[in-house]
Amino acid sequence: MSKVKSFTDLKNLKSEYHKKQIFGTPAESLVQIKVGMATCGIASGAKEIKKFLIEECEHQAIDAEIKQTGCLGYCYAEPMVEVQLPDSEPVVFGYVDKKRAKSIIENYIIQGEEIEGEIPISFKTIND
Amino acid sequence: MTDTKKQIRIALRNCGLIDPEQIEDYIAQDGYFALGKCLTEYTQDQTIAEIKESGLRGRGGGGFPTGLKWEITKNVEADQKFVVCNADEGDPGAFMDRSILEGDPHSVLEAMAICGYCIGADKGLIYIRAEYPLAIERLKIAIKQAREFGLLGNDILGTGFNFDIELRYGAGAFVCGEETALIHSMEGLRGEPTFKPPFPSVSGYMGKPTNVNNVETFASVPVIINKGAGWFNKIGTEKSKGTKVFALAGKINNVGLVEVPMGTTLREVVYDIGGGIVNGKEFKSVQTGGPSGGCLTKDFLDTPIDYDNLVAAGSMMGSGGMIVMDEDDCMVSIAKFYLEFTLEESCGKCTPCRIGNKRLHEILEKITEGNGTEEDIDRLKVLSNVIKDTSLCGLGQSSPNPVLSTIANFEDEYLAHVKDGKCPAGQCKSLLRYDIIEDLCTGCTLCFRNCPVGAITGERRAPHFIDQSLCIKCGVCFEKCKFDAITLT
Amino acid sequence: MDTINLIIDNKPIVVKKGTTILEAASSIGVQVPTLCHMKLDDLNIENKPGGCRVCVVEVEGRRNLAPACCTDVHEGMVVNSHSIRAINARRTVMELILSDHPADCLICAKSGDCELQDMAQQLGIRKIHYPGEQSHYREDTSPAIIREIDKCIMCRRCEMMCNEVQTVGVLSAINRGFDSVVSPAFEMNLDHSECTYCGQCVAVCPTGALTEVDDTGKVIRALSDPAKTVIVQTAPAVRAALGEEFEMEPGTLVTGKLVSALRRLRFDHVFDTDFAADLTIMEEGTELLNRLGKHLAGDKDVKLPILTSCCPAWVKFFEHQFPEMKEIPSTARSPQQMFGSIAKTYFAEKLGVERENLVVVSIMPCVAKKYECGRDEFKVNGNPDVDHVITTRELAALIKLSNIDFKTLPNEDFDNPLGESTGAGVIFGTTGGVIEAAVRTAYEIHTKKELPRLDFDELRGMDGIREATIDFDGLPIKIGIAHGLGNARKLLEDIQAGKSEFHAIEIMSCPGGCIGGGGQPYHHGNAEILKKRQMAIYQEDKNKTLRKSHENPHIIKLYEEFLGEPMSEKAHHLLHTEYFDRTE
Known part of the structure; x- marks a missing residue:
């Protein structure tokens, strides 16, 4: 990466990155999956869950981007996984073990069914 | 959960949203915009004025107005100055700083650079406890990326402003969260506080003016610049603006980190956000402010949380630990538990903290073992007040708070121990x-x-x-x- | 604004900005009690960690009490030094300290001379309301210093001395909370550390936590052994301080009474280390002139400046800290060791006594001398040149133990031949004295002219580092003086960096030189006492008829009868030594 030379360059860079991302505007078929990977998440097994999700999505041929993120604050429900289906609001699942991860993929992502254990988002963002 | 939107995430805005190891994610969320804005559109004084206007106060516990601190440090003449980020989070149960550093490290780096710009420092140091390996790792990655992008280093964004950041590791001593002790520790000396003044703003790291702010304080800064002081100071109470992150723990259903506007009541945090008490038991007390805070009763549940109200209620904001207790908790044992922590963490420099807290603990032990007398309760009060009155640093001065607040709010429990030989909560085995x-x-x-x-x-x-x-x-x-x-x- | 108006105990006062409450109060006769605080005026030594909290006072409008020792006054400040809140807090703090302190005052080495004890009395502590567990640590005994750290009250004075003043860096606070204590790193024994045994920690310890090793028992045993001839030497600084142990004014010279007391203690011969000091000058002065001569002749390998080597703590300091410079100090042994060496050869022969049956006792202002006499290079077949060393304080104890009324003793003179000395030997007791004595002799030997004056005021004083150029009849000799090892370090670092222009440097470990030694009566932070002792030393010099070492008739005789000449092979064997790298 070459250095950002000015504030204008930074602004341009932001637009570029923002487009690549799908915050609020998911790309057409891509499933966005985030795994809470702060210490609390990792301690509860998030690494394994992430690995499992990657393998399982590959296995099931789901076009998914799986990334790590920080902590949403719901420590009681770690590990946490957030899934954003195309054209949908993100949904957060708590207490995710391998069984639930499988269910998230098979029931929620593939079948589009609602599954139990959804954690309601209880906060406003700075943009709300 | 009756109301699901009682929280506003400012300091935690990017936690759980972005990949902390990708600077691109941060930039996509207007990352480093605040720095760019300050460097290109604001003078140092304008930036400081904005922070002052926002009403932001130190989130590490002291609640000192951040803008004022920056201004003081700026106004000291010196050939070199430092920006220090206090990431020596030590309150038992508090982990908001770790969470920010693990989830959004760039927000802290950006704010430190802004602070450096304001006070005239080109060097930042993050004092982080070595027990936070993941936070350290992510900070290292973030610093590396920021340097690669030219957002740290020389001639940032072509403005001629230079600023770089290094990490310093703490060995997990609670007292090193006290800024003078922290600075001594960074200098390779024994981590113990010295008398203030001089304040670090005048004479800090290596004897140079040093601005020390906590992680959460820094994390709030870019938002203030980007959205404006006026946006920020509409949130909160008259004297405490913005939001505060609390680490909810204890006998509460939704254990975790919450970020609420100042002025939210304890009841809202405990019941609406925290989901109430585990197993439907009865709420007894909430302890705020970490080991040096106080235990508040249900009478305070409707107190709006801010710096001043908590102090008035006999507790404090601290770094934001919030531990909920139910009917099964013995308040004498709770006081003893907190004192054990301070005993371990006292640096041993001044007499009242080194020996006084030991004696308080011994008296509490005597009471929980069923050997206490009413006179012991008086001795606790007298000694606690002397410790508050004579200790050198904030740790010592606040260490008897759990004792005093439990006596003030739960004296009947103490009396039950010493007069009736009973522990009402059934926790004290000897009784x-x-x-x-x-x-x-x-x-x-x-x-x-x-x-x-x-x-x-x-x-x-x-x-x-x-x-x-x-x-x-x-x-x-x-x-x-x-x-x-x-x-x- | 350069002045501050404030009120202390209802009295309005004006003081300079930057004054502490303690200083301001003191200026109007309000004596706020202090314990950890200690200040040695003119020596730049101050300990104010603000740790003990005994000096807390009430300041109107302030949330908590203010420690007077480290709180600066501010405009309009209203201080109440003895409000009920301040008194109660102060007494409670004192009770807390006492609650973690062994109550063995009756048998403590510091009883009667203990600042903690005095403070407990001053504050009228009659009961400890907060008794509890006491901390316990291992007692640590070294060749010179005993650490009984159960008695440590964390005043940190020793730590300040060891680190800031001496830059030895052995003592520091370790552990946390109730277990905090001042100790060498990893709680290692002092004799495994880089401790120089300068004893400045002992000199400032307010309690019995740090004391010298008590060797009085050994001396009593030797004196009562009919098979032994027991002789004693007494260092110059002792006579300027011993009187303080008997309620005499600081600065009172008690040389005659001292001799008299030693005789009553039944030493067979009462000698003077000053004699050996004169001998030191002969050797060291000659060594200086030799090196100087070679230097002037263009010898590039010659080591200059030459450094004095009388002080055992200083010797141990550079062996640990600057071993690569161990060729620079003079090889001359210290006066104590020269005395022992001559006593057990020359004098033993004269007496016809086997060295094993001759016991040499030293009275020293110093605790490091206890260590020095045990060094292997100062032993012959395992028998040490100096058998026992007791400090000025121990001698006072011995005098008291032996029912001697010191104050009424007559003045007596030292025995000969090892009791004769010149004024040059006397001034070894103060900083600057050794080099002044050396100048007096070296000048006359070098120039072969008589000195026009004997008092070198430019070498005297209390500044930590002093320098002067003495004109050796056209040859300017640059002289440096350092007292306190921190000051010595600065000069050494200059030498290391090739920046030093001195020809000779005198170094004494203790601030003030031997008059401020670790074995002297406790000064309790009063620097005036040190200055009075220094004046006494110069007075004794003035009183002497002979004031140049090379004029000491018994020294002349010693060379004639026994040693030959300074730096002779015999002198080298008996009066010189070597140094060791102690970094391994």
């Missing part, structure tokens, strides 16, 4: 008493056979007895008895 109710005892000998110390005697098919002098209060008899013939008082 428990198991008895066999003659009428209900069938003489089945089950208790007799299970008692590990041979404290139970009695003939088969005749009532049994417990020899109190031998009983070790293990409770096995109580559990084994099939006829509810054993009482616990």
Whole structure:
């Protein structure tokens, strides 16, 4: 990466990155999956869950981007996984073990069914 | 959960949203815009004015106005100055700083650079405890990326402003969260506080003016710049603006990190956000402010949380630990627990903290062991007040708070221990008493056979007895008895 | 604004900005009690960690009490030094300290001379309301210093001395909370550390936590052994301080009474280390002139400046800290060791006594001398040149133990031959004295002319580092003086960096030189006492008829009868030594 030379360059860079991302505007078929990977998440097994999700999505041929993120604050429900289906609001699942991860993929992502254990988002963002 | 949107995430805005190891993610969320804006559109004074206007106060516990601190440090003439980020989070149960550093490290780096710009420093240091390996790792990655992008280093964004950041590791001493102790620790000296003044703003790291702010404080800064002081200061109460992150723990259903506007009531945090008490038990107390805070009763549940209200209620904001207790918690034991922590973490420099807290702890131990007297409660109060009055640093000055606040709010529990020899919560083992109710005892000998110390005697098919002098209060008899013939008082 | 108006105990006062409450109060006769605080005026030594909290006072409008020792006054400040809140807090703090302190005052080495004890009395502590567990640590004994750290009250004075003043860096606070204590790193024994045994920690310890090793028992045993001839030497600084142990004014010279007391203690011969100091000058002065001569002749390998080597703590300091410079100090042994060496050869022969049956006792202002006499290079077949060393304080104890009324003793003179000395030997007791004595002799030997004056005021004083150029009849000799090892370090670093222009440097470990030694009566932070001792030393010099070492008739005789000449092979064997790298 070459250095950002000015504030204008930074602004341009932001637009570029923002487009690549799908915050609020998911790309057409891509499933966005985030795994809470702060210490609390990792301690509860998030690494394994992430690995499992990657393998399982590959296995099931789901076009998914799986990334790590920080902590949403719901420590009681770690590990946490957030899934954003195309054209949908993100949904957060708590207490995710391998069984639930499988269910998230098979029931929620593939079948589009609602599954139990959804954690309601209880906060406003700075943009709300 | 009655209301799901009581929280506003400012300091935690990117946690759980972005990949902390990708600077691109941060930039996509307007990352480093605040720095760009300050460097290109604001003078140092304008930036400081904006922070002052926002009403932001130190989130590490002290609540000192951040903008004012920056201004003081800026106004000291020196050939070199430093920006220090205090990431020595040490309150038991508090982990908001770790969470920010693990989830959004760039927000802290950006704010430190802004601070450096304001006060005239080109060097930032993050004092982080070595027990936070993941946070350290992510900070290292973030610093590396920021340097690669030219957002740290020389001539940032082509403005001629230079600023770089290094990490310094702490060994997890609680007292090193105190800024003078922190600076000594960074200098390679024993981590113990020195008398203020001089304040670090005047003479800090290496004797140079040093602006020390906590992680959460820094994390709020870019938002203030980007959205404006006016946006920020609309949130909160008259004297405490913005939001505060709390680490909810204890007997509460939704253990975790919450970020609420200043002025949210304890009730809203405990019940609406925290989901109430585990197993539907009765709320007894909430302890705020970490080991040096106080325990508040249900009478304070409707108190809007801000710096001043908490102090007025006999507790403090601290770094934002919030521990909820229910009817099963013994407040004398709670006070003792907190004091154990301060005892371990006292640096030992001044007499009241080094020896006074030890004596407080011994008296509490005496009470929980059933040997306390009413005079002991008075001694606790007198000694606590002397410790508050004479200790060198904030740790010592606030260390008796859990004792004083539990005596103030739960004196009947103390009296029950010393006068009636009872622990109302049933937590103090020495004060428990198991008895066999003659009428209900069938003489089945089950208790007799299970008692590990041979404290139970009695003939088969005749009532049994417990020899109190031998009983070790293990409770096995109580559990084994099939006829509810054993009482616990 | 350069002045501050404030009110202390209802009295309005004006003081300079930057004054502490303690200083301001003191200026109007309000003596706020202090314990950890200690200030040695003119020596730049101050300990104010603000740790003990005994000096807390009430300041109107302030949330908590203010430690007077480290709180600066501010405009309009209203201080109440003895409000009930301040008194109660102060007494409670004192009770807390006492609650973690062994109550063995009756048998403590510091009883009667203990600042903690005095403070407990001053504050009228009659009961400890907060008794509890006491901390316990291992007692640590070294060749010179005993650490009984159960008695440590964390005043940190020793730590300040060891680190800031001496830059030895052995003592520091370790552990946390109730277990905090001042100790060498990893709680290692002092004798495994780089401790120089300068004893400045002992000199400032307010309690009995740090004391010297008590060797009085050994001396009593030797004196009562009919098979032994027991002789004693007494260092110059002792006579300027011993009187303080008997309620005499600081600065009172008690040389005659000292001799008299030693005789009553039944030493067979009462000698003077000053004699050996004169001998040191002969050797060291000659060594200086030799090196100087070679230097002037263009010898590039010659080591200059030459450094004095009388002070055992200083010797141990550079062996640990600057081993690569161990060729620079003079090889001359210290006066104590020269005395022992001559006593057990020359004098033993004269007496016809086997060295094993001759016991040499030293009275020293110093605790490091206890260590020095045990060094292997100062032993012959395992028998040390100096057998026992007791400090000025121990001598006072011995005098008291032996029922001697010191104050009424007559003045007596030292025995000969090892009791004769010149004024040059006397001034070894103060900083600057050794080099002044050396100048007096070296000048006359070098120039072969008589000195026009004997008092070198430019070499005297209390500044930590001093320098002067003395004109050796056209040859300017540059002289440096350092007292306190921190000051010595600065000069050494200059030498290391090739920046030093001195020809000779005198170094004394203790601030003030031997008059401020670790074995002297406790000064309790009063620097005036040190200055008075220094004046006494110069007075004794003035009183002497002979004031140049090379004029000491018994020294002349010693060379004639026994040693030959300075730096002779015999002198080299008996009066010089070597140094060791102690970094391994």
